[in-house]
Amino acid sequence: MPLLTTAGRWQAALSQAARQTLAARWRGTLEALAAARLEYRRLHRAAAIDVRALRKAAQRVHDLEQLRTVLAHELDGAQR
Numbered sequence: 001m002p003l004l005t006t007a008g009r010w011q012a013a014l015s016q017a018a019r020q021t022l023a024a025r026w027r028g029t030l031e032a033l034a035a036a037r038l039e040y041r042r043l044h045r046a047a048a049i050d051v052r053a054l055r056k057a058a059q060r061v062h063d064l065e066q067l068r069t070v071l072a073h074e075l076d077g078a079q080r
Helices: 008-045 052-077
Strands: none
Touching: 008 052
């Protein structure tokens, strides 16, 4: 195994840290998305529907799905 230069070691460490941070953001986003979906369903099933809260919950689900898509592409690129 060839010896890495100092710059090479720094680059490898930074790449690993970035992948770990990205993976943590991915997990956090999935958890938040699951919670947002549950909240949306709860609001949708309520006897008296609060339209403003339902729209806000739908927007939160949409935003988290968009973030999940972006993170998926970044994770895919980071693994290459």
